Amino acid sequence: xxxxxxxxxxxxQMLGPGDWFGERALLTGEPRAAxxxxxxxxxxxxxxxxxxEKTLGPLQGLIDHAMKKRVLMGVPIFANSHxxxxxxxxxxxxxKEYTFKKGEFLAQQGEAAPQNLYIIRTGKIVITNDNxxxxxxxxxxxxxxxxxxxxxxxxxxxxxxxxxxTCGFITRSAIESVIGDIQRLGKPLPPITSKLD
Numbered sequence: 001x002x003x004x005x006x007x008x009x010x011x012x013q014m015l016g017p018g019d020w021f022g023e024r025a026l027l028t029g030e031p032r033a034a035x036x037x038x039x040x041x042x043x044x045x046x047x048x049x050x051x052x053e054k055t056l057g058p059l060q061g062l063i064d065h066a067m068k069k070r071v072l073m074g075v076p077i078f079a080n081s082h083x084x085x086x087x088x089x090x091x092x093x094x095x096k097e098y099t100f101k102k103g104e105f106l107a108q109q110g111e112a113a114p115q116n117l118y119i120i121r122t123g124k125i126v127i128t129n130d131n132x133x134x135x136x137x138x139x140x141x142x143x144x145x146x147x148x149x150x151x152x153x154x155x156x157x158x159x160x161x162x163x164x165x166t167c168g169f170i171t172r173s174a175i176e177s178v179i180g181d182i183q184r185l186g187k188p189l190p191p192i193t194s195k196l197d
Contacts, residue, residue, distance in 0.1 A: 011079035013070075014039075023067045026052055033140050068092050068168065071119060077145045080186020087178055094174035097121070100161035113147045113155040115172035123165025127157045136162070145188040148172050
């Protein structure tokens with residue numbers, strides 16, 4: 001299925017009675033980031049943005065938390081883990097936001113790699129190495145999942161904000177504070193772009 005933007009791969013999610021979708025467009029007005037396909041006959045309820053804002057405005061914080069949790073659960077290292085619901089909720093609480101200025105480096109080739117998972121909310125990130133540009137990442141893409149595994153790893157690429165870019169991020173230490181052993185994380189998917197190996 002088609003989930004996300006750019007080259008980031010997200011794990012398909014199966015929804016059932018009581019689940020919901022479309023909250024991103026409802027909260028932000030951004031276009032949808034995933035296709036939703038009914039695999040059986042189903043009945044759904046629909047809530048317009050206007051009705052949502054008029055009726056449920058004060059619940060925005062709870063819905064924003066649920067949206068962040070769903071984004072984290074779509075990243076393979078979390079989707080392929082077997083965490084308890086309270087652990088996923090606490091991991092979601094650890095997700096912070098930071099805005100990088102245009103030209104700001106997140107990592108530089110040959111230096112210590114940051115031990116953070118980043119999910120781009122807005123903006124654009126360019127990843128390069130000595131051979132030039134490897135890839136460009138946009139809204140909804142994530143990176144850094146492989147750097148969480150090894151302490152003291154050296155970055156093989158330079159990662160830079162091409163424009164002002166806001167990312168959600170979670171650090172290795174924040175993850176460990178919730179789950180204990182980092183080995184409980186699932187394995188990341190192999191990169192689509194072989195140049196990232």
